[in-house]
Amino acid sequence: MKIKLDPEKCIACGLCQTYSTIFDYDDNGIVLFADRPGLEANFPDDPSILKAAKSCPTKAILAD
Ligand code: SF4
Structure with missing residues (x-):
């Protein structure tokens, strides 16, 4: 699966890392x-x- 990040949209809530440690x-x-x-x-x-x-x-x- 291809994952793309758009940091300009990120509000630094910290949620994604609680689901997966690919995120930092x-x-x-x-x-x-x-x-x-x-x-x-x-x-x-x-x-x-x-x-x-x-x-x-x-x-x-x-996610694609
Ligand atoms: S879930 Fe992750 S990518 Fe989305 S706003 Fe929160 S910290 Fe940023």
């Missing part, structure tokens, strides 16, 4: 990937990542 945050609490640079990456199918994407209040995480 910069010093301002804005979302980034925990283990790789960039805003777009492929991950093995994982319901917890989808749950994070669906739960993001500002739709800053897109």
Whole structure:
């Protein structure tokens, strides 16, 4: 599954990491990937990542 992040939409609520540890945050609490640079990456199918994407209040995480 392809995951895209839109940091400009992130409001630093911290919710996504409670669902999946692929998500981490910069010093301002804005979302980034925990283990790789960039805003777009492929991950093995994982319901917890989808749950994070669906739960993001500002739709800053897109899952294809
Ligand atoms: S759930 Fe959305 S708004 Fe909240 S920290 Fe994660 S990406 Fe940002």
